[in-house]
Amino acid sequence: MTAAPIVELDGLTKRFSRKLDVVERFARRLGATIDDRAVQAVSGVDLSIAEGEVVGLVGESGCGKSTLGRMVAGILPPSAGTLRWHGRDLRELSPADRHHANLKIQMVFQDPMASLNPRLRVADIVGEAPVVHGLVPRREAEAYVAALLRQVGLDPAYLRRYPHQFSGGQRQRIGIARALAVKPDVLVCDESVAALDVSIQAQIINLFMRLREELSLTYLFISHDLGVVEHISDRTAIMYLGRIVELAPTPELFDKPNHPYAKALLDEAPRVSVEKRRFAPIRGEIPSPLDPPSGCAFHPRCPHAMPLCSAERPALREIAPRRWSACHLNETTGP
Amino acid sequence: MTEPLLRVDGLKTHFLTRAGTVKAVDGVSLRLDRGEILGLVGESGSGKSVTGQSILGLVDPPGRVVGGRVLFQGEDLVGAGEKRLRAIRGRRIAMIFQDPMMTLNPVLSIGTQMVEAVQAHEKVGRAEAWERSRRALVRVGIASPDERLAAYPHQFSGGMRQRVAIAIALLHSPDLIIADEPTTALDVTIQAQILFEVQKLCRETGTALIWVTHDLAVVSALADRVAVMYAGRVVETGTVAEIIGNPRHPYTRGLLESVPSRNRRGVPLRSIPGMTPSVLDLPEGCAFHPRCDRSTGACTVMPELSGEREDRAWRCWNPVAAEARGDAA
Numbered sequence: 001m002t003a004a005p006i007v008e009l010d011g012l013t014k015r016f017s018r019k020l021d022v023v024e025r026f027a028r029r030l031g032a033t034i035d036d037r038a039v040q041a042v043s044g045v046d047l048s049i050a051e052g053e054v055v056g057l058v059g060e061s062g063c064g065k066s067t068l069g070r071m072v073a074g075i076l077p078p079s080a081g082t083l084r085w086h087g088r089d090l091r092e093l094s095p096a097d098r099h100h101a102n103l104k105i106q107m108v109f110q111d112p113m114a115s116l117n118p119r120l121r122v123a124d125i126v127g128e129a130p131v132v133h134g135l136v137p138r139r140e141a142e143a144y145v146a147a148l149l150r151q152v153g154l155d156p157a158y159l160r161r162y163p164h165q166f167s168g169g170q171r172q173r174i175g176i177a178r179a180l181a182v183k184p185d186v187l188v189c190d191e192s193v194a195a196l197d198v199s200i201q202a203q204i205i206n207l208f209m210r211l212r213e214e215l216s217l218t219y220l221f222i223s224h225d226l227g228v229v230e231h232i233s234d235r236t237a238i239m240y241l242g243r244i245v246e247l248a249p250t251p252e253l254f255d256k257p258n259h260p261y262a263k264a265l266l267d268e269a270p271r272v273s274v275e276k277r278r279f280a281p282i283r284g285e286i287p288s289p290l291d292p293p294s295g296c297a298f299h300p301r302c303p304h305a306m307p308l309c310s311a312e313r314p315a316l317r318e319i320a321p322r323r324w325s326a327c328h329l330n331e332t333t334g335p
Numbered sequence: 336m337t338e339p340l341l342r343v344d345g346l347k348t349h350f351l352t353r354a355g356t357v358k359a360v361d362g363v364s365l366r367l368d369r370g371e372i373l374g375l376v377g378e379s380g381s382g383k384s385v386t387g388q389s390i391l392g393l394v395d396p397p398g399r400v401v402g403g404r405v406l407f408q409g410e411d412l413v414g415a416g417e418k419r420l421r422a423i424r425g426r427r428i429a430m431i432f433q434d435p436m437m438t439l440n441p442v443l444s445i446g447t448q449m450v451e452a453v454q455a456h457e458k459v460g461r462a463e464a465w466e467r468s469r470r471a472l473v474r475v476g477i478a479s480p481d482e483r484l485a486a487y488p489h490q491f492s493g494g495m496r497q498r499v500a501i502a503i504a505l506l507h508s509p510d511l512i513i514a515d516e517p518t519t520a521l522d523v524t525i526q527a528q529i530l531f532e533v534q535k536l537c538r539e540t541g542t543a544l545i546w547v548t549h550d551l552a553v554v555s556a557l558a559d560r561v562a563v564m565y566a567g568r569v570v571e572t573g574t575v576a577e578i579i580g581n582p583r584h585p586y587t588r589g590l591l592e593s594v595p596s597r598n599r600r601g602v603p604l605r606s607i608p609g610m611t612p613s614v615l616d617l618p619e620g621c622a623f624h625p626r627c628d629r630s631t632g633a634c635t636v637m638p639e640l641s642g643e644r645e646d647r648a649w650r651c652w653n654p655v656a657a658e659a660r661g662d663a664a
């Protein structure tokens with residue numbers, strides 16, 4: 001646990017200046033007051049991921065999970081903050097080393113169909129990157145892809161097929177094979193099982209877990225499904241409106257969440273049970289990232305909110321060994 | 336004689352495509368009493384949405400209901416005229432689609448659309464209709480309703496649009512709501528709010544509900560009874576306690592066992608091997624047999640739906656034993 005983290009985020013931040021869509025520009029011409037506005041999708045996130053660790057990332061739609069994942073995978077440049085690879089600031093690496101680091105972190109996306117080029121055969125989808133990056137000579141590409149397909153549980157006879165000739169679960173396996181083709185150390189999985197049926201989802205989760213053992217992979221596993229995250233990750237981070245509000249070893253977090261938002265999330269998540277449940281109404285409204293509440297962003301919905309909460313933002317603090325939470329309650333009552 | 340609110344009998348909806356006949360729904364029977372909540376579950380492509388659309392006569396060509404009956408309060412809706420169906424839709428049976436923009440008009444304000452929806456079926460004044468719309472928005476967790484009523488759909492996030500579509504379905508306290516995966520895109524806390532309102536409506540006004548989903552957790556928390564579909568057919572039906580506590584069809588059992596939270600952390604999940612069959616190329620007999628660990632020679636013939644009662648039945652030659660349940664460790 002004390003080895004230098006493989007990936008380290010330090011104050012990672014992403015701002016988007018939101019362009020108006022066609023309808024909005026049209027509405028503005030008709031006199032509506034709509035401005036271009038900046039969205040702070042991710043705000044000052046600190047997170048260290050140890051080699052071989054699986055960190056789960058959960059939070060409601062729009063809280064910034066994908067944006068964070070894409071920055072970690074090197075697809076999206078941060079607006080501020082530092083990303084370290086084996087302890088070294090990515091910006092200070094030589095271009096060759098940075099290129100190497102970027103290859104070592106690969107992303108697996110949610111929608112297997114949208115992320116695969118429909119006009120390419122599986123052999124090219126999976127084989128192109130390793131050839132281009134000189135990891136595999138072109139002559140050997142086909143044998144290399146065949147071995148990868150076998151590794152993700154696909155018949156190598158499928159090499160010549162196109163994506164539309166596969167089922168959703170098979171396409172997700174192709175997406176995983178493509179990510180593995182450049183021999184990454186870290187996989188960022190963004191809702192990689194969300195589009196799949198329950199029975200197929202279980203197969204893919206098992207594949208991720210097997211690959212972790214076989215290839216000693218490290219994962220940042222993004223999902224809105226708490227059951228999936230609880231099952232697969234060693235530690236879980238909970239995000240709310242661009243910030244991590246709780247981070248802890250998975251069993252502890254799920255047994256005894258500290259942050260009121262984490263509690264609400266775990267309470268509301270339906271579980272398979274034979275008992276019918278009475279749902280309760282929530283207070284407040286999900287705030288917009290365009291107009292985040294002051295202080296603790298959760299305060300309009302928090303049952304424990306106090307005057308301090310709207311005035312001052314609580315810092316993410318270590319409240320017990322390896323347990324982090326950002327809530328003023330920990331300061332007043334203390335752990 | 337207790338005639339159920341809705342009785343679907345041997346419903347068949349087929350799509351005549353160039354590649355062949357897609358038997359999307361092939362002999363589905365369901366029944367629903369007033370105030371009852373039925374969960375309709377099954378994997379992608381199993382025919383859940385087409386079943387819902389068929390009940391309301393909303394199947395798009397080349398799809399057609401080619402057999403069976405849909406008895407709503409004794410009246411057969413299959414073959415009913417478009418005028419009659421329009422009178423029933425919205426007021427007595429409301430549909431919530433997976434995509435809220437199927438319900439919403441992008442060029443009209445939310446308020447205009449909701450007021451129209453109220454006045455389409457009831458003779459009430461504008462002020463009264465506006466007030467009802469306001470209350471409906473509050474019920475689905477939308478704050479500052481007056482401002483929101485003046486806004487247009489594009490000014491809402493996807494989740495908020497979906498809640499507006501749900502609010503519109505709740506407007507008239509219809510006799511039956513068919514909801515097609517309406518909360519899959521929503522945060523669990525908002526989902527819980529919606530489920531709270533839906534439960535309340537069913538309890539207080541006797542509205543019956545068909546909730547289409549692939550999320551077994553939602554179904555188990557919300558529904559009274561469950562129908563499990565596979566490849567265009569109902570393969571098992573029963574109360575939530577019966578389906579979750581003692582599934583008899585191997586597919587239902589497999590589904591339950593693959594839910595992550597029913598497995599021990601970190602160990603491989605139990606999973607159903609193979610993949611969902613293409614409806615154009617269904618195996619002979621029981622469509623589940625290539626994936627089934629209980630299949631025998633008999634399974635190349637399609638089993639009938641049979642069991643303890645009309646609403647506790649399974650379609651399997653070798654059902655899972657009554658007491659052996661694959662409980663999570």
Ligand SMILES: Nc1ncnc2c1ncn2[C@@H]1O[C@H](COP(=O)(O)OP(=O)(O)OP(=O)(O)O)[C@@H](O)[C@H]1O
Pocket residue numbers: 016017018019039040041059060061062063064065066067068224289
């Ligand atoms: N390219 C972009 N331009 C402008 N705003 C963006 C862009 N990408 C994301 N955003 C905004 O940033 C915020 C975070 O988005 P992000 O996609 O990271 O959320 P998420 O947590 O992945 O949500 P989901 O669970 O719905 O996938 C949202 O408010 C979104 O509208």
Ligand SMILES: Nc1ncnc2c1ncn2[C@@H]1O[C@H](COP(=O)(O)OP(=O)(O)OP(=O)(O)O)[C@@H](O)[C@H]1O
Pocket residue numbers: 350352357358359360377378379380381382383384385386395396397398549614
């Ligand atoms: N317009 C169409 N033309 C041809 N086939 C169709 C058409 N619409 C639906 N189908 C087929 O009917 C079958 C049932 O589809 P349906 O949409 O009811 O599935 P579902 O159970 O709702 O799945 P999902 O969970 O993905 O929504 C599918 O195999 C689908 O391909």
Ligand code: SF4
Pocket residue numbers: 259260261296297298299300302303304305306309314326327328329
């Ligand atoms: S800081 Fe205040 S508002 Fe925020 S979660 Fe803690 S108690 Fe609630």
Ligand code: SF4
Pocket residue numbers: 584585586621622623624625627628629630631633634638650651652653654
């Ligand atoms: S009929 Fe046979 S193949 Fe089908 S579910 Fe039952 S045992 Fe399995």
Ligand SMILES: [Mg+2]
Pocket residue numbers: 065066067190
């Ligand atoms: Mg995302």
Ligand SMILES: [Mg+2]
Pocket residue numbers: 383384385515
């Ligand atoms: Mg559907």
